[in-house]
Amino acid sequence: MTTLAILTAAGSGTRLGMDVPKALVELEGLPLVVHAARRLSASGVVDSIIVTCPRGLQQTMTALVADDERTSVPVQVVEGAGTRQASVRAGLALAGPDVGVVLVHDAARPLAPADLVRRVVSAVLAGRGAVVPGLAVTDTVKEVASSPDRAAERVVRTVDRTLLRSVQTPQGFARTLLDRAHDSAVDRSADEGTAASDDAGLVEALGEEVHVVAGDELAMKVTTHRDLLVAAALLADPTDLEAR
Template sequence: MKVVGLLIADPKGPDPRASVHGAPLLWHAVHGLLEAADRLVTAVPQPLCGDCEHIVRSVPSAGSRCRVLACGPDRAGDLRRAVEAATPADVVLVHDVARPFVPRATVRAVAEAVFAGAEAIVPVLPVTDTIKLVSGDVITGTTDRDRLQVVQTPVGYRPDVLEKLCAHGADPLSDLPGTVRTVAGHPTALRLTTAFDTAVAESLLEEQG
């Protein structure tokens, strides 16, 4: 099984150079994906390319397996170029730098499920809060949370499925194809967008030792 990782740093997301749990967000994300990917292409905002190149090269075993590209506002276009830059693969993992602490077991489960025949795979967690439907400031109903799941990344794709999505201008991290199966996600794979998110992630990691 040959796996390629495509790691995206959203220009509107957290700074990939921000330090969390002793290292930059980008360092953690690259290190985690390289546990399962043979090759990794990282797309980061143009002004950050130099710094991010240095961070990527500091990850053990990165070497020639990683490439850093400049990204713009068109994520589908960025991914299309990243796919073209990557070597042929059986599985493509599309991941968000803002989720730097996805356990290696989750990453491998996504890759293995695609290799086993799924078109696309996404890790999910069950919704534990009660979800209400609201119109204005009035509650109008309750949604059955047993049918709701929290979506995480990486999203695993067969290369041909990902290429078709990008060709149609879709965002492979949010505009998922029609047939997407799931594997179990993990609490530490939360998206770090606020200081509170970061504190929660670091607390969970401390508990795990």
């Protein structure tokens, strides 16, 4: 039984304000997708990677990731679809029969450390069919009433933050469970308004359990230009990165 990582890299990244897809935005001279692939490979628990890329960029992405000398596992690139859910399904369709564990990871989390990858895979191999990394929520969280008046929303209650987790990737799954989750939600995948924002949500919709393991602050998501600056600062002082 092998472990496959599906690395989603088909997003546009419009909020970054760049003229290239987000996965190709450079962080200290390397595209985000290359950083992410290298860390998956460095974990020692990923046997192969399938990258989902924007339409028309399959050759470009192949040259960047599949031919990267520091990504030491086989890499295949497939064009993604209109939503993240549909893109993951496109990658999952290429998984070989020997794949027993599937990780789904976002290229927008380029610094997710190898130790985090190992932690997720270990939990799946221990019998948890769906595993997500998560961080405790430290801010006070308010639930508000639905209202068209966004200028001053009414607070309904203060949520118990001790029971909340901010979820990251890579998320890990028993391959059979992830197949079933995607098969059951094909009708949702074509439209951004109905498609799942993460694969664990599809598993939850089946009524199956999802477990949380400790996340890592380095697995931050690069969404804005500020996030890119923070990630660059982390790379400029790699001591913490090397420890993980």
